[in-house]
Structure formats: C-alpha cells, structure tokens
Amino acid sequence: MRFALDAFGGDHAPEVCVEGAVAFAREHSSDVVVLVGDQARLDPLLGPAKKRLPNVHLRHASQVVGMGDHGPQAIRGKKDSSLRRAIELHRDGEADGFVSAGNSGAVMAGAALLLGRVDGVSRPAFAALLPQIDSERPSVMLDAGANTECDARLLATFAVLGEAWARSLWKLQKPKVALLSNGEEEGKGTKLTRDALELLKKSPLNVVGYVEGNALFSSRCDVVVTDGFTGNIALKTSEGAASAVGSILKRAIEKAGLPAKAGAALLKPTLAGLKKIIDYAEYGGAPMLGIDGVGIVAHGRSKGRAIERALVACRRTAVAGLKGVQSDAMKQAAAWLG
C-alpha cells in the first residue's frame, strides 16, 4: 500500500516527518511512503540517493500551510501546499491514505473539500483514542474538536461512524456506544444529550446510555460520543492530568532520598514503557471519521516516533476498509437517523 505524508505539517517538520517516514518504511518494506513537500529541503534530509530506502518517495510541493492559517482559506489559496498535494494523492488513487501533523482545521477542511464526505454525514469529526486501563484496546471518543456546536442528529451520526470504526478496526461484534454526560441517570445531561439519547435508542446500536468522564479510560464503553467543544476539553484535560501525574512523580523522585532514586533508576525501563502507553505518540494521531477517505491527523508536537505511529494507524485504517464500512453503516442508519 502507499501512504502520502504531509512532510511540512507540524511544529518539528520537516525533520521529524522524514525520520518517521524512514522508520515506517524500514518496518514495512512492501509499503511505500510518499513524502510531500519542498524537494530542495527534503533531499538533504534523506541523504545520498544510493543510500535511500527504495520505498520512500518524494513529491514536490512548493507551499506550506502554517499553524496560524485559516483552514479553509489556506486549502483554497495555497494550491501547491504540501498538505493539499498529500490529500490529492489520496483522492487521485495514488495513495491509500494520508497523514498530516499540520494545522488541524486545514487538514479537516482539505479532507472535506477534496475527498468529500460519506453520504449522509453533514460534518466529519476527529476521533481521539484513549487507553482503557482494563483492556488492550483504546476507547474512541468523537468529536474531539472539529465541530464546536452540534445537534442531536450530528451526535447520532458520530455514534454510527465511531461504531463502524470500532467494528472494522477491532473486529468487535457489538461495540458499546455511550454519550458523555455529567451523570449516568437519564435525567442528567443537556437538552442536546437527551435528544441524542432518545434518537440513539431508536437505533440497533448497542447503546449503554450516559457515561461520565472517568469511563473514557475503561472498557465500559468502546465509543464515546460528544460535541466537539466538550470532546476537546475532555481530551486536553486528560492529557493535562496524565502529564501532571508524571511531573509530580518526577518532582517527588528528585526530592526523595537515595533509596528512592535507586528505585527510580531500576524502574526506569518500566516508566519508559508507561510513558509509551500514555503518550499520544503511541496512538498515532486522530483518525478523521465521516470523510470519504482515510486521513490521520497527528499531534502538532509530534516527533519522529509519533509520525511513524500515525503512518501505522493510517495503514491499519486503510487495511480495515474504513471507507466502505462507514458508507455501509450510514446507509443502514438512514432509517432511524432521518
């Protein structure tokens, strides 16, 4: 399979993108990564031609979408941007999916404009993957930030898309779908969540009802649906809390005596493994659901390892046939979704 990588997206581009692409290509010798961006800058990063991996390709693009650019404007205005060109490779069948760590508003706008939306989806969403403490799978939460204001039908659409994703990616028969709320009782929530719950009850989905924020990290549910405002706050809060625990642990070890320091040294490989699990890097970015294609947005702060993992996630998503699965799910949902 072939994957297009926006080599100029993200805070540490293009260096980390080249690093991630090379690492991925080394592990997946029958796949191809196409690095998209300014050839004059990418060439020296890849080193002498004869030493290059045969499955890392280059595609020139002269422009870059900045992190501060207005998403839709940048996609329309910068026709030769590395982001736009990467998405076009996917649209034109020259790649089976694309990855970008760039301006997420522009990535979403570009995907919607160039690839189109799955039939019946009014607005696509970002999905966030969160580790479950009692299973090897992550939970998927959407929308993680694409749509600040949503209506009940859109939340129900997110449920359909997330459920299809969980079925195709993890081979779950009946993924458990929940709505994020401020309590589990049905009387809780806002008008929006209550309307969405009512709509979801008409569906054949395995709806478990409302869950609170802590359920995001357990196997009580596989798919957690919320609006993009709340979802973004839940995602950023979970990153902040996990990183706060890490910082407090580090500070405590620094202040502690020699036995604790020795203990920390012995525990170092385990703690590194822990960081690997918690780190967004391991989860390889947020898949976009509801677009007619396979796109992964990696974190803007991504380093090489995170880019590599995002390419792995892109590969897995393409292999799972997400495009067709989403489209089928939306067709079946039309009866109750209205």
Add this chain to the structure above:
Amino acid sequence: MRFALDAFGGDHAPEVCVEGAVAFAREHSSDVVVLVGDQARLDPLLGPAKKRLPNVHLRHASQVVGMGDHGPQAIRGKKDSSLRRAIELHRDGEADGFVSAGNSGAVMAGAALLLGRVDGVSRPAFAALLPQIDSERPSVMLDAGANTECDARLLATFAVLGEAWARSLWKLQKPKVALLSNGEEEGKGTKLTRDALELLKKSPLNVVGYVEGNALFSSRCDVVVTDGFTGNIALKTSEGAASAVGSILKRAIEKAGLPAKAGAALLKPTLAGLKKIIDYAEYGGAPMLGIDGVGIVAHGRSKGRAIERALVACRRTAVAGLKGVQSDAMKQAAAWLG
C-alpha cells in the same frame, strides 16, 4: 471554632466520619467537631465516654438522606436528617461551617434553602480544586457540576466568586481568571463562552481569556470558569486519567522483572506521597461558592483521611472569612455584572 459534620453522608458513613472527626479533633484541640446523626449508632463508634476527646460532640438526628434521593425533596421531606441538622447548626450560629460527603444535590439544595445565597448570586456552584504542577497551590474550577445549563451572567458570577475565594484563601492580589474553552484564540468557544468573555472584559478582574483543559493543572490561571456540565466532565475526566496512569504503572510493575520490582519497593514511600497529592482526599472536597455560609462537600467515596481533610478545608475557609469576602465581591461587581 466549631464545625458540624453530617455523620451519615457518603458511601462509608458513619464509620469514616467518626474516624475523620476524631483525627481532626486530635490535631485541632481548640476547635470542636459536632457529629450529627443517629446517636445510638455513633455512640459505640466513639467508644467509652471517658476515653472520648472533649472536643468531639454529638448531636442526634434520626433520618438519613440517601445517595439516590431527590435533593430538594429530601431536604424538605426529611426534616430530622443528619444533613439538614448539620446545616441548621451552621445557620443558627452553633457552627462556623459544615461538611458532608452525602448526596451532593441534597447538600447544595439544603445550603441554598437554609443558608440562602449571597446577594446577587442566582445560583451557587461547586468549586473543584486541581493540583498545579508548577506551584504549591491548586487551581479552582467552577462550576464543577451544580448547574448543567448556565448563561453568560452566571458564568461571570462564578468568576467573581472564584476570584474572591482565591484572594481570601491564598492571599493572592490579582488571581488570574480564565474561561475553559476548546482553544485559546478569541474566536473559539461557544456563544455562551464568547458572551461570558465579553462580559468579563468589562470587569476589573485579571482576565487572561480562554484556556484549554490542560491549563487546569498549571499556574497559568488560578480560577477557571465553566458551566456545570462541562466542569463535571473535566473533573471526572481528570480523575479518570490520573487513575488510569496509576493503574497502568501498577500493571507495568507487576509484569516487569525483578530489578523493576525492587525499584518499585524502594520507591514506595515516594509513590505513596504522590498518591496523597493526586488524591482528592488531600484537597478535602469541593467548597460551595455563592451560598451565604461555609460548606464543603466531600467525595462520596471519602475515607477517614478525606473527611479529616474536608474539615481542615472547612476550617481554612471559615478563617479566611469567605462569607464576607464573597458578599463584598458581588457588591463591587454589580456595576458591570448588571
């Protein structure tokens, strides 16, 4: 000072309440804790009369508000409940504040009904305290769950109350006030947050604008304002994420080899200290802001240590003169709050 403790509130009442009260009374010999609840059950828990601390008192109450009870109904219907009697002691000047780990809806309803609200406050809020990784103080976030749907004026009221709390409790001159949002740019947020930001800009408060969820754990802001739906989700998500990190660490150590296990053993006291910092127990519950009194809601899962810390928080809040500070702040805010 004297503090009333609802001895039958919470999942582990009354045992842990007696335990927490005794621990507090031992440390604060010039203060008095009044345990409120069924005397026949409390008496044996306190042991033989001659061994009792002179500053732990008993006040009989025959009824209990259950965790599943409808808050306002329970307060009105169960006139001799331990919760209602505890609040009445404070109302009648026999206690300088009260603590309950019971049904939070009932605690809030009881406080609003029996103590009344600070002038100008339409609805009181729960404040949650979250550890800042780069300071010794916590951040205060409100509303943490009392009011699911809010308008801009109510959010601005929460800003005034939270700011007054931060000034009086931590002696900060100009606490930094922020609105929780899905991005820092002013164009982000919902209509509600944008209207609230506009209103807050007219205030003399030190408003830093929007912050994202991760800022809850840093000194970038002291007071974070949000509606009770979003605040509850942020709070529960942060609890879930912190506890997920702990679980993953524990599992990693169990799976690891002998050196890591030895390391964990040496680190144990440090990890226990960490747990102490992260644990809600250390922060001693959520203060209620906007009520005309001093009330602390401890977590329903509270054990003895958490009850003790909630009593300490109650004492600190009473000493800081929160009642007067909130009332003054609301008077001064009338000009711009409308």
